[in-house]
Amino acid sequence: MKGETFSTTGQLLGTVLAVQANFYRVQLDLGDKETWGQGDLGDKEDKEDKEDKEEFPTLSPPSPPSSLSPPSPHPLLLCTRRTRLKKIGQQVMVGDRVVVEEPDWAGGRGAIAFVLPRDSELDRPAIANVNQILLLFAVADPPLEPYQLSRFLVKAESTGLDVVLCLNKGDLVSTQVQSEISDRLLGWGYQTLFISVNNNINIDKLSCQLQDKITVLAGPSGVGKSSLINALIPNAQLRVGEVSGKLSRGRHTTRHVELFELPLGGLLADTPGFNQPDIDCTPEELICYFPEARQKLAVDSCRFSDCLHRDEPGCLVRGEWERYEHYLEFLEQAIARQTQINQQADPESTQKLKTKGKGQTQYEPKLESKKYRRVSRKTQQQTLQNLYQDEE
Ligand SMILES: Nc1nc2c(ncn2[C@@H]2O[C@H](COP(=O)(O)OP(=O)(O)OP(=O)(O)O)[C@@H](O)[C@H]2O)c(=O)[nH]1
Numbered sequence: 001m002k003g004e005t006f007s008t009t010g011q012l013l014g015t016v017l018a019v020q021a022n023f024y025r026v027q028l029d030l031g032d033k034e035t036w037g038q039g040d041l042g043d044k045e046d047k048e049d050k051e052d053k054e055e056f057p058t059l060s061p062p063s064p065p066s067s068l069s070p071p072s073p074h075p076l077l078l079c080t081r082r083t084r085l086k087k088i089g090q091q092v093m094v095g096d097r098v099v100v101e102e103p104d105w106a107g108g109r110g111a112i113a114f115v116l117p118r119d120s121e122l123d124r125p126a127i128a129n130v131n132q133i134l135l136l137f138a139v140a141d142p143p144l145e146p147y148q149l150s151r152f153l154v155k156a157e158s159t160g161l162d163v164v165l166c167l168n169k170g171d172l173v174s175t176q177v178q179s180e181i182s183d184r185l186l187g188w189g190y191q192t193l194f195i196s197v198n199n200n201i202n203i204d205k206l207s208c209q210l211q212d213k214i215t216v217l218a219g220p221s222g223v224g225k226s227s228l229i230n231a232l233i234p235n236a237q238l239r240v241g242e243v244s245g246k247l248s249r250g251r252h253t254t255r256h257v258e259l260f261e262l263p264l265g266g267l268l269a270d271t272p273g274f275n276q277p278d279i280d281c282t283p284e285e286l287i288c289y290f291p292e293a294r295q296k297l298a299v300d301s302c303r304f305s306d307c308l309h310r311d312e313p314g315c316l317v318r319g320e321w322e323r324y325e326h327y328l329e330f331l332e333q334a335i336a337r338q339t340q341i342n343q344q345a346d347p348e349s350t351q352k353l354k355t356k357g358k359g360q361t362q363y364e365p366k367l368e369s370k371k372y373r374r375v376s377r378k379t380q381q382q383t384l385q386n387l388y389q390d391e392e
């Protein structure tokens with residue numbers, strides 16, 4: 001039986017959990033709970049066919065370096081990057097799927113020989129292959145601010161990744177209030193999961209949503225992000241404690257990005273706290289980051305294809321929806337930002353001559369075509385700029 005452990009070409013695969021100076025901490029797929037447990041390799045070898053044995057004749061029970069204990073169900077190796085990768089300028093990011101060569105099980109070392117193509121790539125935090133963003137807010141203490149929540153949601157949507165919205169401190173408000181908030185957010189296009197880390201409510205439900213995925217946790221200060229990580233990953237504090245001090249301290253004192261292994265499988269990225277995320281998308285694409293408007297545009301379109309949904313005739317989007325005011329505000333910011341970018345790109349000229357039909361010409365504000373164009377999904381995924389910023 002072959003598990004996920006080795007690809008068909010018999011390579012040793014793993015995921016980069018953290019980058020430490022010139023070393024990469026790689027969690028290997030082998031050791032998968034379904035195939036065999038840690039230190040149980042003899043069993044596994046019995047199950048593996050001969051072909052695999054021949055390819056890995058020196059495999060002995062892997063044990064993670066002692067500095068990385070407590071034990072993970074998956075072996076960890078501290079790896080260098082092969083010179084060939086450096087020569088071709090191949091960067092290795094946290095979240096990357098990599099091929100590891102020459103594992104030295106006793107020393108807990110190895111070398112990264114290849115980086116598999118990425119499904120997604122976030123800028124800040126710099127993590128590859130993220131599947132979803134878990135946006136955590138609190139229902140109270142700090143109070144739930146619709147405008148701030150909207151801003152975080154738009155920013156999260158702009159990555160092109162799935163967004164999971166979770167409200168913590170459910171213990172501080174009545175179920176009646178929770179249900180009102182829930183209805184309101186449903187109007188925004190979001191199903192909300194109410195949790196209470198303190199009272200252990202719905203933590204198991206959330207765990208299921210994170211299973212087997214790479215998730216980035218985001219949210220403003222004080223909503224319970226550290227508390228949630230500790231609830232989801234009982235060993236997190238201990239693990240981090242041995243590497244960089246208490247978990248919460250590590251989060252706020254460095255830009256260090258790290259993926260934590262979830263007990264049910266999957267990885268969670270801990271990120272530094274941040275304040276107000278910037279709206280840095282183009283004016284034209286902004287509307288796509290409002291699910292309630294996106295719904296309308298999925299079935300019909302505005303009269304003008306370049307409609308910014310303000311006062312254009314035949315606009316499908318303008319109207320009585322709760323976050324329309326937010327949209328208009330963010331739009332102003334996106335336009336201001338775009339104008340600034342254009343001016344910086346070409347300070348001499350902010351106008352361009354445009355030829356209209358019938359030979360007429362007119363000056364129009366010059367827009368940096370590349371920036372103004374609707375961006376590809378891949379590009380969207382590459383930007384999560386300023387979403388995370390160190391508190392220091
Ligand atoms: N009532 C209540 N308080 C909670 C709950 N979860 C966390 N808290 C409290 O909220 C406060 C902030 O929690 P943290 O986990 O430090 O919040 P954080 O999001 O990590 O905050 P930063 O570190 O500033 O980013 C702490 O006093 C927690 O005890 C909860 O479910 N209910």
Ligand SMILES: [Zn+2]
Pocket residue numbers: 302303307308309310312314315316317318
């Ligand atoms: Zn419109």
